[in-house]
Amino acid sequence: MKDTVKTENIEEIKRRSRRKTIALCVIAAIFVAALIGWIVSLEIENKKQRTRLENMYERTFYELTDATNNLELNLSKLLVAYSREQSSALTLETYKHSQAALDAVTRLPLYRVNSSDAEKFFNQVADFCLSYNRALAYNKDDSAYRERLEDMYITARTINNQVTSETADMQNGGLSVSDSLEKWDKANRNRAESGGTDGDEKDYSSVEYPELIYDGPFSDGVSNRCYKALENLEEIGVEQACAKVRELPFEITEVTKIGEKSGEGAAFELMATSSVGDIYCSVTKRGGKFLNISLSRDVTDVVLTEDGAKAAAEEFTRSLGFDVSPVWYNVIGGVAVVNMAPVKDGITYYTDLVKVKIALDDGSPCGLETTGYCMNNCARDLKPTMNEKAAKSVLPDYLTVSGVRLALIPDGQSELLCYELAAEYKGLDYFIYVDAHDGRQINIMRVIDEDQGKMVI
Amino acid sequence: MKKKKIILIVTAFILCVGVMLTAGITVASAKNIVKGDTAENNRIVQQRLLDLGYYKGKVDGIWGPKTLAAVKSFQRAKGLVQDGIVGAKTEKALGITLSSGGSTSNSNSTDVNLLAKCVYAEARGEPYTGQVAVAAVVLNRVRSPKFPNTISGVIYQPWAFTAVNDGQINLTPNDQAYKAARDALNGWDPTNGCLYYYNPATATSKWIWSLKVELTIGRHSFARA
Known part of the structure; x- marks a missing residue:
């Protein structure tokens, strides 16, 4: 009897154990199935996102193809347009396609070294066309613009050929846009980073780009602009520049040089340690003028009025040798931004702008920017014809x-x-x-x- | 009977068209300009006209026929030109001050937000001037022919900023990042025209190392081109 009970217990234990094993297996199977399902859904979602991105790139690439094609076409028409009306219409068309090409090329995942020259070219062509259009509208002599057209057309044609050939390669080779660009980009990237210069015809940076000088902000001549206010001024050394910083109305304990700018606006970059925190200063080598002063501090109690802030800004700029008066006023977080310009004989010189920041708690300066003044301020003889x-x-x-x-x-x-x-x-x-x-x-x-x-x- | 039906249908059609045209004219004429053209300005005008007893509708900021009629009625009472436009004279007569902002004002604050996000993602923990410098580099790129012409175009240009690639651009910027962005937009540029910056401790590109460093602020070296 005892043996029978024992056997039954063993059987029961075995049955329970089997049930447990089955239950565990079922749970494990459910878990694995869920995991597989989750991975599959992730992969489907991932594929969807990749396709969406790929479609965006494809669209952008075809837009680039259209734009470069139209750009070449319109520039070729502009070459032979002899009436002002036709030239004006074509400059606007060319502007539109150049902007579209720029927009497309900057949205594609290209390595900068490969695309920056092409971006510059598209930007300049668009800017050039606006400037050309304005010259036509004001009946100005457009011969200087016409002289540049041929070079621009040749460059546009070369770029268009490259883009068209890239499109054909992609379509014939069955490559996706991102695969194709990645392949091309990687080759150029490696070459650029290792300093190699062997010409790959698909590299936009290997195209010969014309120097475009015209009356517009993206003209090649703009970067070479001189600093008129610094002309004929004596050059100073870093010690003198540091001494100028120490004269600022702050409790300054230390001034260190953190850099040096070269070119027309050559300047010492200095960092001063003071009771109000670090003060960054840029002091020109010629004449020791402050190009930039920047510091940040919190202003909690605003007590100064607009007039008070303007007076403080005027006093500060005069102490630094800038003869300017307030022309615009703005407040940002307890700090007044006062735009100042020379005002002489009833003329406000917006070209020679000085910007000052004044803390509205105690009227102390917390920023200065004088690039406009240093670049443009000079003696002028201006008289209006109209009253x-x-x-x-x-x-x-x-x-x-x-x-x-x-x-x-x-x-x-x-x-x-x-x-x-x-x-x-x-x-x-x-x-x-x-x-x-x-x-x-x-x-x-x-x-x-x-x-x-x-x-x- | 059939004729009657046709006459009825035609009459109903003419009436419908008439009603639609009238409604169209009313809606079109309601599309006038209130100073600044913002919902907030519309609300101020509606509230004032309600207080003065010229307007009976809801103060909802929506410029509809009722608001227009109230403005005209106010202008008539005050001997002003009844053009339904809340310009300087009507604004003064109403005794209110409206802002002259509009959609352009909103788009400007969008630029400040985006620039502040970029500054925070790229340069949080850097000295304040270093943050202004990062914002200035973005704006220098906007002004340079070598880059896109908009702040968003520059920031979201593929491979341009690490913080955009890894999603840090979506972090919420702090006050200092906003201050730095505003300073740069107001013309402060500690880099004096630099277009690039990198962290020498982490940068691996040989190309970026080939650029001439103009100045170093905090952990970032700034280069012109």
């Missing part, structure tokens, strides 16, 4: 004018004497600039209220 009344009369009746003043404003690479007219149209505020000699409308700026004050764009 204020005539300038006002140029504006249409639907604009309500609330103020007029003479201003020198940047105009491409040069500057232009204008009347600045503060005007309102249906509740929208503007500054409208008209040429002080012939009343042509030169520029329109919108005045917009922001959280921190007014902004002009």
